Amino acid sequence: MGMARETFYLLCKLGSTIDFSNASVLQLGRQSGIVSYRQIKSIGKKFGYKSEFRKKSDYSFYRNYPTGDKIFEILGFQKIKSLDSNNFEGASFIYDMNVPLNNNEFGEYDLVYDGGTTEHIFDQLTVLDNIFQLVKVGGLIIHHTPANNFLDHGYHQPSPSFYYEYYMANGFDLIESYLIESTYDFYRKRKVYPYKPLMYENLSYGGWGNKLISNWFVVKKTEKSTSKKLPQQQRYTEYFHVYTKPLPNNNKFYRLIVNGLDRNKPLKYYILQTKHWVSKISRFGKYIKNQKKPKPIFYT
Numbered sequence: 001m002g003m004a005r006e007t008f009y010l011l012c013k014l015g016s017t018i019d020f021s022n023a024s025v026l027q028l029g030r031q032s033g034i035v036s037y038r039q040i041k042s043i044g045k046k047f048g049y050k051s052e053f054r055k056k057s058d059y060s061f062y063r064n065y066p067t068g069d070k071i072f073e074i075l076g077f078q079k080i081k082s083l084d085s086n087n088f089e090g091a092s093f094i095y096d097m098n099v100p101l102n103n104n105e106f107g108e109y110d111l112v113y114d115g116g117t118t119e120h121i122f123d124q125l126t127v128l129d130n131i132f133q134l135v136k137v138g139g140l141i142i143h144h145t146p147a148n149n150f151l152d153h154g155y156h157q158p159s160p161s162f163y164y165e166y167y168m169a170n171g172f173d174l175i176e177s178y179l180i181e182s183t184y185d186f187y188r189k190r191k192v193y194p195y196k197p198l199m200y201e202n203l204s205y206g207g208w209g210n211k212l213i214s215n216w217f218v219v220k221k222t223e224k225s226t227s228k229k230l231p232q233q234q235r236y237t238e239y240f241h242v243y244t245k246p247l248p249n250n251n252k253f254y255r256l257i258v259n260g261l262d263r264n265k266p267l268k269y270y271i272l273q274t275k276h277w278v279s280k281i282s283r284f285g286k287y288i289k290n291q292k293k294p295k296p297i298f299y300t
Contacts, residue, residue: 002031002032002033002034002115002116003031003032003033003034003035003068003071003115004034004035004190005034005035005036005039005043005190005300006180006182006190006192006300007035007115007144008033008035008039008040008043008044008071009043009300010144010176010178010192010216010300011071011075012043012044012046012047012049012075013047014175014176014218015047015049015075015076016047016048018140018175019076020075020076020077020110020111021076021078022076022078023076023077023078023079023110023111024077024078024079024080024081024107024109024110024111025072025077025079025080025081025109025110025111025112025113026081026082026083026106026107026109026111026112026113026134027068027072027080027081027082027083027113027115028082028083028084028097028112028113028114028115028117028118028131029082029083029084029089029091029115029116029117030067030068030069030082030084030089030090030091030092031067031068031069031071031082031113031115032065032067032068032089033065033066033067033068033070033071034065035065035066035071036065037051037053037066040066040071040074044074049074049075050074051074053066053070068082068115069082072113077111079109081093081106081107081109083095083097083106085097093106097118097121097123097126097127097130098121098122098123098126098127099126100126100129100130101129101130101133101134104133104134106134107134108133108134108135108136108139109134109135109136109139110135110136110138110139110140111135111139111140111141111142112131112134112135112139112140112141112142113142113144114131114141114142114143114144114145115142115144116144116145116146117145118131118143118145118156119145119146119150119153119154119155119156119157119158120154120155121155122155124156124158128166128227129227129228132170132221132225132226132227133227135221136221137221137222137223137225138220138221138222139220139221140175140218140219140220140221141167141172141217141218141219141220141221142216142217142218143163143215143216143217144180144214144215144216145158145214145215146158146212146213146214146215147159147160147179147213147214147215148208148211148212148213149208149210149211149212149213150212158215160177160179160195160197160215160217161197161233161234161235163177163215163217163219164177164195164196164197164217165197165231165233165234166230166231167217167219168231169229169230169231170225170226170227170228170229171222171224171225171226172219172220172221172222172225173219173220173222174217174218174219175218175219175220176216176217176218177194177195177196177216177217177218178192178193178194178195178215178216178217178297179192179193179194179195179200179213179214179215179216180192180193180213180214180215180216180300181193181208181211181212181213181296182211182212182214183211183212184212189299189300190299190300191296191299192216192296192297192298192299192300193293193294193296193297194294194297197234197235198234198235199294200293201235203293207293
């Protein structure tokens with residue numbers, strides 16, 4: 001699992017509004033930086049963070065980059081732990097997150113950081129419930145996971161609505177929700193877009209081209225938060241009016257479909273009704289087609 005330039009930028013940005021000093025963090029998968037020391041110093045300076053690399057443990061053992069532990073240390077975290085399914089990268093705890101946890105057996109944390117781990121875990125409901133147990137009330141959960149164009153990278157490429165609607169249904173506070181557009185390399189700047197459900201409906205069928213799209217979600221656990229409620233996707237319950245806005249019985253189009261043609265009505269009546277509905281559907285289609293991708297809110 002890697003923490004690239006945009007990851008460090010977004011963590012620093014978040015740390016400028018939330019105090020991470022003396023906080024505890026659990027990394028899902030022991031993270032490794034994919035960000036240069038020069039970039040760390042440049043980004044850190046912008047947000048008021050200082051960085052020094054003096055110890056051997058500050059450096060990744062298989063890349064010429066800093067460890068995830070060092071990155072969280074720069075941000076002010078004091079208790080830095082990691083959990084993985086094997087000990088290949090020296091994680092603090094070894095556990096299969098497909099299996100339900102038993103009474104917070106690894107403790108509770110101010111931040112649980114999913115930096116590209118949960119997409120490799122088959123049982124999504126179990127891992128989300130486990131994360132819920134691992135984070136304190138008032139603590140944060142961050143998901144930075146693939147959303148599009150990561151074929152076979154993991155078992156899942158969760159759409160952003162997956163996180164948004166799950167956490168809203170379960171009473172979490174939404175802190176940040178972004179989409180990150182990037183290319184296959186780690187050198188070009190990333191584009192960061194705001195996200196809300198249905199915001200990019202016009203781009204849902206190939207509209208992002210060959211770009212890699214990632215999720216960035218930050219949510220806060222509250223006293224009312226749960227982990228068991230399953231949402232119904234807004235795209236179908238609201239956007240297409242399938243459940244929440246059924247056609248009323250007095251609607252002419254509804255009566256036409258349900259009761260069939262009224263022979264007492266002249267043919268001209270049905271021609272005019274057909275034109276009316278074709279016009280409404282056409283205007284709706286043009287509205288969707290003409291929507292453009294918004295400008296990024298910032299670059300990293």
